[in-house]
């Protein structure tokens with residue numbers, strides 16, 4: 001079946017709500033409006049008010065209510081419009097969802113899924129464009145996942161829903177239009193494993209989300225320069241599947257990390273540090289790093305584009321690493 | 324016309340209310356000593372003076388009701404039925420503690436009695452209580468969630484958000500606001516433009532009453548009225564429980580912001596002294612009965628302390644256990660089996 005990313009998210013959501021009797025969706029404008037990205041369009045009409053709940057503009061209250069409902073035996077799927085607004089629920093995410101299992105000595109698990117969009121590329125300026133998933137990946141107790149493909153958009157939610165611990169799903173706002181042809185019989189998504197999206201021999205590009213697409217575009221043109229790039233999609237930013245990229249680096253001897261978050265203290269910094277720690281003797285060159293310019297994302301199209309990693313930047317960075 | 328404080332309370336329950344308050348009081352008094360002796364560390368917030376609130380609310384709670392409290396949580400935990408041994412051992416940071424020494428005084432947890440903490444973020448427990456209530460509503464039970472918090476929390480956005488959500492969705496949450504007049508050192512009138520808490524709650528379309536929190540019978544009666552309505556689907560209720568803490572905010576607090584005379588005048592209203600006097604006057608508590616009760620309570624606290632002393636610390640090898648579930652935690656679920664086996 002041919003689907004775009006949005007339709008895949010909707011199909012995955014619908015499937016989860018129908019097949020998990022304890023699951024319900026709540027968030028701002030998920031019902032009557034159909035979701036601010038139209039992901040839940042039609043689901044209120046089909047599944048009713050109990051399964052699809054419009055909430056007030058109260059990020060902290062409905063995320064916290066999701067935590068309580070999860071501890072009370074339900075399987076809430078909470079939608080936050082974008083990661084930028086999740087900051088109003090940071091107390092609940094950080095101080096409760098991520099903490100309660102450990103702080104209670106293993107007594108209270110929080111099987112909660114929070115979905116939100118992330119990312120720039122649509123000229124929405126600094127309060128609607130940030131990529132903070134790497135920041136959330138700093139927090140022990142959370143699982144952080146980022147679907148970059150249509151198949152992952154379709155399948156990640158179901159795996160996340162079966163997780164006994166809180167999972168944050170970061171859907172990239174600039175990927176809603178990508179399409180793919182999915183088989184009728186879908187394989188479950190393994191959230192413990194990164195995916196090799198393109199095999200290669202000369203350099204390992206470690207990325208996720210929008211970075212996957214810029215990296216794949218670059219990998220398309222690099223053979224023209226005699227460079228074969230392996231592209232790895234992290235999929236899960238916490239816990240990181242370091243085995244997959246360390247194994248790759250052991251073969252390619254070179255690595256470039258590409259992300260949409262900021263560079264300082266980002267997830268790319270973590271990956272690069274791990275490669276430095278654990279694969280130092282495999283490396284033929286220093287690990288390269290590409291990230292968003294350290295500015296609040298601006299509105300002007302040329303400035304926004306300049307702030308973000310483009311495929312040309314990936315090509316140039318690969319050249320620099322390969323030397 | 325004054326209502327008899329013992330209305331609807333039989334003799335055994337009247338005694339049980341006294342005993343509960345006394346258990347909390349003696350427990351807290353020992354905590355002071357143990358803190359000075361450095362057996363208990365970290366922050367320690369005591370409930371002395373406020374016992375009638377937890378005891379009066381708990382009188383109507385069932386095992387299947389959920390409670391969320393704050394960092395000032397010893398009294399609530401004990402009243403909900405968490406064992407004194409487990410609470411004391413938690414403060415001693417022992418593995419036998421109710422949070423295995425990972426939480427301490429401010430973070431008591433107990434799945435068996437549905438005690439969901441011990442939350443040290445002012446206002447942080449409110450949305451969680453709403454969610455617990457949502458689960459009960461969804462499951463069609465008549466269990467409720469009780470959230471105890473101080474009046475300081477009404478300034479937090481989380482309070483306003485949760486009051487609105489709970490009222491909008493008709494959730495069975497009891498908002499038990501313990502108004503002890505000060506949030507740390509800030510008197511209510513110095514932080515709120517509108518100090519009428521009942522009016523604030525009413526503005527969310529919520530039923531709300533103000534109750535004398537020094538009178539265990541009044542707290543019990545108000546809670547009973549609230550829970551009867553809530554269990555029948557009447558939606559959330561807000562109670563302002565007017566109370567006072569006899570001790571400083573925490574062991575770090577030099578208590579510079581209130582007059583000694585004010586503290587003394589509230590001590591005249593000690594909930595335990597008053598309830599005891601009433602029961603003695605009515606002949607419910609005979610000659611020497613209080614002292615006997617007190618000895619038994621002291622023995623219980625002593626036993627808890629001895630248990631905590633003797634208990635082991637958690638091995639450091641367990642440090643990172645339960646950052647994520649390892650299969651040992653029962654994930655709350657009544658019927659989570661997917662309908663169609665989970666094929667994608």
Ligand SMILES: Cc1ncc(C[n+]2csc(CCOP(=O)(O)OP(=O)(O)O)c2C)c(N)n1
Nearest residue numbers: 395443444445473474475476503505506507
């Ligand atoms: C969000 C937040 N802000 C500040 C604090 C520090 N703090 C701890 S207790 C407290 C006062 C709270 O007073 P109140 O809610 O009335 O409860 P009480 O301590 O009187 O029981 C403050 C400011 C905190 N723990 N959490």
